[in-house]
Amino acid sequence: MQLERWHQIKDLFSAALEHPTADRAAFLDRTCGNDIELLAQVHSLLDAHESSLGFIERPAIERAGLAPPFEPWDWQGRRLGNYRIVSELGRGGMSHVYKAVRDDDQYYKEVAIKLLRPGLDTQGLLQRLRDERQMLAELSHPNIAQLLDGGVTETGAPYLVMEYVEGQPIDEYCEERGLSIPARLDLMRTLCGAVHYVHQHLMVHGDLKGGNILVTQGGVLKLLDFGIAKLLNASSEASQALNNQFVALTPAYASPEQIRGEPITTASDVYSLGVLLYKLLAGTLPFEVPAELFGRDAAAASGDRQPRLPSIAAEQGKIASYRRIARQLRGDLDVIAMKALAREPEDRYGSAEHLAEDMHRYQRGFPVHAHPPRALYRTRKLVMRHKAATVASGLFAVAIVSGIVATAWQAHVASNERARAERHLAEIRKLTNTYLRDVYDAAVNLPGATEVRKLLVENSLKHIAALESESQDSLEFKRELAQAYQRFGDVQGDYLGANLGDTEGAVQSYRRALRLREQVAQQSPTLADVSELLRSYVSVSELLAAQSKLDEAIELAEDADDIGQKLAAMPGATAPEHRMAAAARMLLGTNLSTVDLPRALEALQSARATFERLFAEQPKNPGARRDMALIHSRLGFAYARAWQYEQALEHYLPASDYAERLVAEFPADAAALRGGAFALNNIGEVYNALGQPDQALSRLQLALERVEHLLRIDPVNEQASVAVAYVLNQLGDSYLLKGEPATALTHLNRALRLVTEAPPPKPTDIAEVRMLPGMTNFRLGKAHALLKHQREAATFLAASLTRLEPLTADPVVGKDAQRLTEEARQLLQSAS
Template sequence: MQLERWHQIKDLFSAALERTAADRSAFLDQVCGADIELIAQVRSLLDAHESSLGFIERPAAERAGLAQAFEPFDWHGRRLGNYRIVSELGRGGMSHVYKAVRDDDQYYKEVAIKLLRPGLDTHSLLQRLRDERQILAELSHPNIAQLLDGGVTETGAPYLVMEYIEGEPIDVYCEQRELSIDARINLVRSLCGAVHYVHQHLMVHGDLKGGNILVTNDGVVKLLDFGIAKLLNTASDASQSMINQVVALTPAYASPEQIRGESITTASDVYSLGVLVYKLLAGALPFEVPAELFGWEAAAALGDRPPRLPSVAAAEGKVASYRRTARQLRGDLDAIIIKALAKEPDDRYGSAEHLAEDLRRHQRGFPVDAHPDGTLYRTRKLVVRHKAATVATVLFAVAFVSGSVATAWQAHIASNERARAERHLTEIRKLTNTYLRDVYKAAMNLPGATEVRKLLVENSLKHISALEDESQDSLEFKRELAWAYQKFGDVQGDYLGANLGDTEGAVQSYRRALRLREQVAEQSPTREDLSELLSSYLALSELLAAQSKLEEAIPLVEAAHEIGKQLVATADATAAEHRLMAATELALGTHLSTIDLPRALAALQSAQVTLERLFAEKPEDPAARLDMALIHARIGFALGRAEQYESALQAYLKSSEYVEPLVRGYPADAGIMRGAAFAAVNVGEYYNFLNKPDQALEYIQLALGRVEHLHAVDPVNEQAALAVAYVLNHLGESYLLKGQAATALTHLNRALQLVNAAPPAKPTDIAEVRMLPGVTNFRLGKAHAMLNHPQDAATHLGTSVTHFQPLTDDTVIGKDAQRFTDQAKQLLDSLS
């Protein structure tokens, strides 16, 4: 049978699959006419497809008339070697797959056994199964289904014993769990590692597609089905090439050279990986197939047409979740995927490993090889690498934005032509939005980027604010400005992340974002706009509470909570909306911890229930894991306010357990490093409260190493320096509890140097910053008293009392300030 005939069969098979089972017969009668043999061949493929559950091999092709009519052999309960078959898993076009268990009393293990279908035991197909067995025997990789054993049946037919995998196809797994873009990329990177491993063993998989890649319940990728894998150093004859073409039957994932019937190479697998990434991130395939074409015919017709950008496909798709994330695909991810889908093999990535590395660079905010090297992109690359030239480059970029703003503003004033002003405004929005988003993303969690963030705020905020009056009735422009203000606030003083220590400036930026989002939500109360409004209420509330302004913070978080209840009240509420609702409960519980503990714990426990459910659904999602660390830390804080130290310690231990794996997985992420450091120091603090300094030291020294690293790579970051001083304080307390006052003094003197080098604490600073000078002097006073240095002890203790007294009326830290004041006065009395 000629290759053209096989293409015809495959075209019809693909087209028939797109129709319901009831419509297929009429469809085949219409398109095949009197070609009875053609109808029989396509129906044979359809029968094989319908009978397959596809564990190891998806539907394969068999030549019409190759197999004689047979009665399926009942293998249930029979033994093959050391294994007993218990059930059938699926039937492919060439093989049956059975579930079996080891049955030799050595140990229990579930496996999958692959056998040729009865009637297909021809020499060529028997050899193919032997080849597959040999290929798998040479592969040992955690992301490849493992060959465990093999043998021959009593009739001499070979069989394979494979690792039994409970999982779902990778595309189904991602959609059902609503995985984030980053989580999907992580799965693809694992898959690329497996494919690269295959290539290193001089093999090509040849049929990479969603159905051949399972993800287990534990989030582990498993590559399956090496039934058409090819040894690169083995010549293949024409008949073998024809079989490969027939078996693949996946035109949507096939490379152009496969469609042309040419030999497949590692570049063919890279192309298929590109299609898979496109599907996972955009929710669609790269090409819109004309309605009049189908299968291989359609693929061939589209061979010279460039694919749609993934971001465009996602934005124009029917699924809302992909439309919401379309913006995240613009730029690097578009470029990476398009490079993998290049028509010519030489224009693609040179290896699956190279593709994985570019994806990793994108995740870390580094420049990617696939991206065109434009001016703005070069700016971002310099920011990421934070070389000496970065500051000059960023200033140039800011000046460029600022100049464009000024030019557009003057043109508006001078011309009074509304249409022209609107055109300028549109250009400003595009430039400002692109600049802010790209540079902010590059510098967000990059260690050592404080100077870049400072320049970003100082040189851009005044120009952005000038645009606010020009927003007029444009909701989209107000949304963009609100986003910018929100990010400025994060950079200025988000106390949970890296910031410039400008807490009051952050409050003002958050207020501007909130005002704009209130205007938008009033005119457009969509779920997306309400979610953004909730986020603004929440950010401002958290920062005001950290400033001890609970009288304003609590109403704001209650307003956020009301929006959250509205968002989750419907059955179609998304995981992101449930997470926002939990965030409002988390913040409310924290705010109330010092004034209404029962209500605080009730809110925190409600948030915990939601976050635990979301984490169970996406255990591989770093954001979900961070949420679990945060909720346990907040519960620990509330219990600590009630002096339930043992219970607080257990909560903080759980917080640390959740965040530690992220440090190992994302060692270059400054935000994760900072969060893990404070999770560890919280554990140490409560071990100190329970007078267990040895256990405390283990955690506090771990935290110290982390904050010192962050300070070393970002020496101009005053907040990083104060974080080191904060951890040194707890380290000094542990040594004081151990009676090692001299060692404590060394660490506490260093803490005081860092505190004194920072600007004086302001009433608008967060609570920990306002408390730090007093606490440091108090502990220094204790150390000197223990060492019998009464004059030094009195100096430091007197300084601490002076510092604490204005804070004793504070709604959040007043109780702590009073406790330290009382202890300091008692020590002073003992010295006199």
């Protein structure tokens, strides 16, 4: 929008406010004449549909006087879907938020439900709420309030079901508990991490303030309310529409460009983070902007002047606790806050992550990037970090006074600092290498080791990341950091191993490892470094394919295959390098299985030839046998996806044979038990598809025993819980095929309990996890239909359609979902 146009709209809006509400429409009709767009913009401004709602906050639109207060919409006691509304939590310009509970006899859970306020069900605002739902659906972060569900009311208005957060605004939380500066900085760094995650998903929040950031009694921070969030990768048309759309932001926290009505960017969120940091440190806002001011009036409240330094604001403030800490803010904390609050976006921190990094550097006593890089400043920081060296520093100072040349002193300090950093780095490397290589490798396949692996990697990452700024582009450091991220990704969501169920977190960790290894391989294209780079390509591609993001997964797999062929051709390449090259080609074949079967089989057979050669050379090597089990499993998968079950069985059977030999040789190895269970389940699933349930049952029973054992000894392992529910589904299917629906129900009801107790599937979960609720409900409906339980059958079949229909377009499981939905509709028709 042109700035002049905005001023015209704003001035007309102000004039309209001078008229009684009943007379405004006639006034606008007279003033706007034939300018329909101008009329629509002012009406939109008068509607003032702010959605900057914390759960407990009175809406800014009412405080500003832009709309009269309204009476609560009486939803208490009513139901929306499976949720019963208990009480009102708050109101925004656009919406009400209610506390509700899920009490549908499956489980009890407190939630928050966001509904459009009455009278605002315009098409534009309905779309705004739908957009917010889509944005939240793409975010899965421990410090962001999670979207749990959604639906539409009887009148067709969408609503959001969100995680209920019982907490205080971050500034009130810090104030009430009298938190120390380090504790406040820890909370701010956590918040920066959540905001950076939002930015990585190509969104900006747009209304960061205390009321939208709650901290629970347990100290867990939660970022709320994406009501005015904006997509950064929107189309030009959509982006323009967003820019032209008025949002009732909070002026005291809004960046100068937001107040001027310009497009918001990630830099706008960085500014708001700076405002919040300023308030947590100084006890006051950098600029006190009255909530009723907008546009030019709000900008004029601060003008072009800079805010006082936080240390000065704290010292001159009325709150004694802040006056006492004012001296601690001088220097680094002052410059950090002021850099975040720079008027021009390009002068601020480049990202929320960079702001968090500078706060962390301050906490550890390192020079902060916001401070001018002067030698004396760096020397002072060094002395503060190493207080034991202050006596030596004093002696050097005397020497300087005696005439030692300043440049020699600076060189000496730099040399000492480098040497000290190198010694420190060497000590930490030794410790983390022990964690990441020796201890981790010893624990990785131990049953019940998921929590141990998580702690090992988290501690290693913490120590390594603390030294990142001192790495001086060290290749060795980048190798170690990449290894830490790779293994953390394995713990988070390696879907073939024990994991915490955080698939998207695993993708992000794998991507970090990949970026680091690309840098290393570019400078050091050795066999070892190229092999590790290939490992990262395979990990990212494999998990993206499991998430049904096939386009990017196939592209990465093709890149991996190219790298693999170059690796195998490098001088000195031996069996490990040839194995990695074959693994990359196997991945390419697997990813192509659902879109191009001939090309997939060609790649898989090529990989098989390499694995068979390596197995012939080392038949007693457990890794070679594991590769043989895996390649036959992937070939079986390719045929099964094409519903060519006889051919699939020809590969699933030998895959199971290889896997069982590993189980016999390593009975306490969790990976061997898991691989053996998966192989047995694959055979059982194919025999069911062929209508031979008796052949399936014995294998599925053994698979169930193994995955139940893994779940009992490792309850933190989310993959084990999913595996149990999945095998129970196949057992239920076998008994349905045998005509024993009552027996099928015993297994399927157990599967339903596991599915219900698990967090709701997210769009970023692997395809099998997203498919499991719909598949379970379908088979339960089918069992009840066979038992003539018409009401129960209709309930479960309808639930299965709700969960399966969105998956029919999925590139991985779409055909299976389509087949089940068609059968569910037929059964539902019969049941009714």
